[in-house]
Amino acid sequence: MNPSEWIDLRSDTVTRPTAAMRRAMAEAEVGDDVYGEDPTVNRLERRAAEIFGKEAGLFVPTGTMGNTIAVKVHTNHGQEVICEARSHVLSFELAMMAWFSGCVARAVRAEDGVLRWSRIRPEIRPLGPHWAPTGLIEIENTHNMAGGTVMPVEAIEEICDGAHGLGLKVHMDGARVFNAAAHLGRPVSEITAKVDTVMFCLSKGLGAPVGSTLVGTAADMARGRLYRKRLGGGMRQVGVLAAAGLIALDEMPNRLGEDHENAQFLAEALARIPGIRIPHEVQTNIVIFDVSGTGLASSEFSARLKERGVLINGINPTQMRLLTHFDANRTACERALEAIGQVAAGAAVAKEA
């Protein structure tokens, strides 16, 4: 099968820019962003800050760089960052908080990915002869590896009130915070009102080819600019990317509900396939499903799906993760479902023989 015909549900990062984005990229007005002179980047940063109700924004090439800069802005070397045990910042960013900021993670497990202040409070370290003091609290919304779960706004606010009362900052990895907003039916500004910095991705469900944005105070973003340059993120005439980002920001959030409906459709149908189990409630565009009941390891399940033109990765030996997005419509989801059903049925026949 030709790769262009594959149904790719490995992530929402695989989306390709829309025709409108490509046109805007071609026509973008640009300047040197290292001097702060790219008008399109400046427009995107202002627009992001406005949408989130923060003072300023900082355009960065990746979510990883946005999280890295936030950790650096809020911490000193030798501190701890409290985060959920399966958070992206801990598990998928090549130990950047240690490498760049000299911090270690204090992981707190929350089964549904939703950290609560009652779980965080006992983990906060005071100054003492044996402890690395807590420097930052990091929350992830939606939570990727917990299956795209959404943090209730009250939980976020309680964490922020508690942390601020102790002089600590809160950073939100909001790579998919627009999915959280779509699920809650509330604007991102309400969800993140009390959070000190938010990183969100333009390149996932919102469909831009590249880019994330960090928002927060003007002072934090000014320091963040310097860290971005240190990390090699001074991108010059990058308005060509920001132009796609502006469309992602203004036009794409409204359609995320469609991805959530497709994820619901898939989750309900998958739960009916013998041998497949859905361990988490599906709220947004991420579906984690357990294939151990089919007798196949997730790597083998993935390989057999690929033979049928469907790409879905395993996230551990028994579980797989699929994401819906605007490059995979309902018909594509139906075809993926059919392939999953065939692989599971094939495994069941082999088990009986």
Ligand code: TLP
């Ligand atoms: N997530 C990717 C992979 O890295 C796992 C994916 O396919 O989901 N925060 C969260 C919650 C993320 O899910 C990701 C990317 C990032 C940060 C990092 O973004 P990038 O890939 O732009 O560095």
